[in-house]
Amino acid sequence: MKFPDGGAALLADTLTLAGPRPVRLDGFDVVLVDRSHAREAVARLDAVGVHAVGTVFAHHGYWGFFLPEESGDPTWPAPARYVGAGSTLTLPPAPQPNAAAGWIRWSRGPIYTAPLLLHAVLTDIAIRSHRDDDPASTPPHVRPLEPHAMPSHKIAFFDLDATLTDHRTSFCRWAVEFAARYGITLKEVEDAEVRCAGQRDQFFADLKDTHKIKTSIVSLHAQYRHRAAELVPHRPQVCTAIRSLREDGWRLGVITNGDPSAQRLKLRSARLDGLFETVVISGEYGIRKPDRGLYRIALDALGASSGFMVGDDLGADVAGGSRAGLHTVWVSGGRERSSGSAVPDHTVQTVLDAVEVLREHSDAPLPAAA
Known part of the structure; x- marks a missing residue:
């Protein structure tokens, strides 16, 4: 069952x-x-x-x-x-x-x-x-809760896909395998990705119809979620940067949209599992970024009321983080911000640059939680 x-x-x-x-x-x-x-x-x-x-x-x-x-x-x-x-x-x-x-x-x-x-x-x-x-003792295997909703200048949450992980590389690795399996060219897979703008159901429907693939869209999507997660590359520099923040007293979490098993597998594949105090995944709560509720869950898990949000998505990470009262760092990857989109507090190229921003602004005043 x-x-x-x-x-x-x-x-x-x-x-x-x-x-x-x-x-x-x-x-x-x-x-x-x-x-x-x-x-x-x-x-x-x-x-x-x-x-x-x-x-x-x-x-x-x-x-x-x-x-x-x-x-x-x-x-x-x-x-x-x-x-x-x-x-x-x-x-x-x-x-x-x-x-x-x-x-x-x-x-x-x-x-x-x-x-x-x-x-x-x-x-x-x-x-x-x-x-x-027995007021004199604490039960075994129980860690008291941290003080609730305490502001901190060393609280940071990270998005997962295309922020902590190299989503593009994992997709390319998967696309090579997929193209070979179904006898189509890599360019045809990449063209479908562009046409569907990353919308997975549309992407697999497009490929299925165009190339007469018999496997169901549901099965194709399920296979993709698992295999692409396995193919996420380990980036030692990212692991080292996150570990160094922890050693400097930062309390860190992940806030990500997606399927819980796939997202946790990505963390393991990237060797980032165990580096974060809390991992909040939309699939476990029934709400998605930019819903402020998902950020509230993450803040509550660390007993905090403020902190930083680092992510690559201006809507989900920057707009959502700002509404939750978080100081935002946009990992642009070289992209330009479009007119009318959310305005981040800081813009950087990579997650490694974002870590440096956190270090530089660890004592800066943070906005109060909304």
Whole structure:
């Protein structure tokens, strides 16, 4: 049973259980939380004001939250119980609109609950509960939350595609393989990319129709997401620059649109995984840049109210970052800003130049969060 990105309708179409039975978790994880803590967590996440909680089901005195695959790190605080993909778990009968028995909450949007926000709330609840019982100690595997919404001159978020990673090289590598596989020329693939301006559904529809490719557009797109992510090059200079910022006391995050598994694979391929305190991916939250809510989630994860946003997209990164109260750095790649587009605070050629801007302006006043 594998849930692609989507919403409750996909869950209802996929999950056709007539009664409670063990189901293999495929493509998602689950965290089980005792009822009282789960109720409090849902109430607090709802107060955040973004779509943080997806579909929730009952399980022997616990509530179960669906999470994206590989959400087991960091360790979930007791008494939460993490169940990873590949395990079996008894789920209630097939849900119906407005919830059937066994389904506490029925999401009409993405089925996933935001793992970072849920983890932070459960950690806070666990710390408070433990201190009530024994104020002198802190439970194992639990790190207290950072002070909430504190301004910092050393907070920075980075876009992923074409900012931290070399998107052009990964696309070219993929295009060579794709052209060879389907017996077309590399120029024909590149011409389709220009015609469709990077719109992937249109791009694959164009290639499929023009070259009579039998594979479905959905399959072509899925293959592209995975293989292009594997082909992202490792850029040692970028890794070194990010690591040096961390060593200088910067707290760093990634804010990116896209499919969660593909975006995390890109970070691993580029050897950037482990260098950021938080990675916020639109596919896990049901909102995309430039929506201010996605930036708010990232700021909340670092307990900050201001900082820098570095990205290559004037709309998603610069306009979105500015609306969220972030100081913006546009990685132009040599492009000129078009009339009427968002105005960045700083313009640079590459992400390495952006790192230098961060160093130079680490003590500059930052705008307050909107």
